[in-house]
Every structure is written in C-alpha cells, then in structure tokens.
Amino acid sequence: MKFDEWHPDYESTVVERAKNGQDLSFLKQEEEMLKPWLETGKSLLDVGCATAYSYYNFKKYGVDFRGVDIVNSYIEAGRKHLSEQGMEPSNLNCKSIYELGKDDCCDIVICNTMIQHLDEYSEALKKIAEVTGEVALVRTLTSDKTIIRKTITHTDTTIADNLSNDGIPFNVYNEQDLKEELLKHFSTVEIVPDSYTNEQQVQIFEKDYYSYTIFKCLK
C-alpha cells in the first residue's frame, strides 16, 4: 500500500496548506532552531515535503528551497500553488528518500513526520546524512520502546482490525536507538522534544501515548 492510498483524504489537507500557508506549530519550532543557518544563499531540502508548505516558514530568509516527496500529486500541487509564492517549480521533485543523491545535497535538511511511515530507519537516516551539508532536523514519533505496525486506515490507529501486512507502516521508534543510528553519520545529535505541537498526540495501541521528537543533527 502506498501513502496516498492509505490516507486518501490527506491530499486535500496538504493542498490547502500549500494554498493558504498554514503555519504548523512544529515548523515554527524548527524555524527557530534553524535561525543560525537561515540566511540568503543557503540551500534547504524538505524530505517528505508533501506539497512543500514548509516553504512559507523559510522563504523570508532567502534560502534556496527544495523538496522531495514520493507522491507525485502532492508535488504537482505544491508546484502549482507555491510557484505563486515565488518558488521555482522545478525545485520540487517526486522521488523516494532512498533515491536521494548528490544533486539533492543542501546545507540544511528537514524531514518531518515521515520516518514513522517507513519500514526501517537505518537506510533512510543514512540518506538524510548523505545529502546534509551542515544541519538536519528529523521529526518523528518516539518512545522508550520501538513499536512496529502497519495500519490499513488512518481513522483510528488503535483498532486491531485495521492492522494488515499490506498496510502502511505507522511505527514508533525508540528514541535512543534513533539517536545512536544518527550518530553513525553526524558529529552531534541533540534530542529536542517537540514542545510547540498542541494538537492531541497520535494514539497508537490503546491508551499508550507517544511523543514527537526533533533530532537536531550537525555534520
């Protein structure tokens, strides 16, 4: 199952965000964390950008903004709506994180709310490091334990019937394991709790709640 098949309604949400510039709270937090690097001439890559609405947070700094996502319709919608905001449409490309290469290298890399939807994280984090020049922020669901699962709907991730081998990964990864993996590729990795997001935490497996963590990684 592909991400857009699992979450067919998500397209309208992300198109709205590209049209109207909805300022997600965690993007505000990341904007503040990245202030020392955000200046004209720097390049920024958003991996798993959906329609690339994070552009609204970063365009005022004069950065060369790039985005990649595996769903082509999100990329097409981002190109359409964000070119009206001054973005170069060819800076958005449909590709998987696993296809990132030399041409995708940027000073600053962000990867938000995507690692939790992958079957694994080692290769994905390696790819992020390969394309990072100076600093990367990786935001994903974490806990003190790893929970691997696949779900076939997004309406209620707690219902056992929604689990399927063909479903989309919806994983919580152990925070320390992610940090250790990142430290194979970055000189320092700081665990920063997402303290800005105030919507209800994603509920996975009955009454357990998990947090979003932003890993701040320096080359």
Ligand SMILES: C[S@@+](CC[C@H](N)C(=O)[O-])C[C@H]1O[C@@H](n2cnc3c(N)ncnc32)[C@H](O)[C@@H]1O
């Ligand atoms: C929950 S959305 C997050 C979107 C955005 N980064 C945010 O935080 O608001 C996950 C995004 O990751 C994309 N995605 C999933 N698997 C991917 C892969 N292997 N490579 C690139 N993007 C992927 C999906 O298409 C989707 O747009």
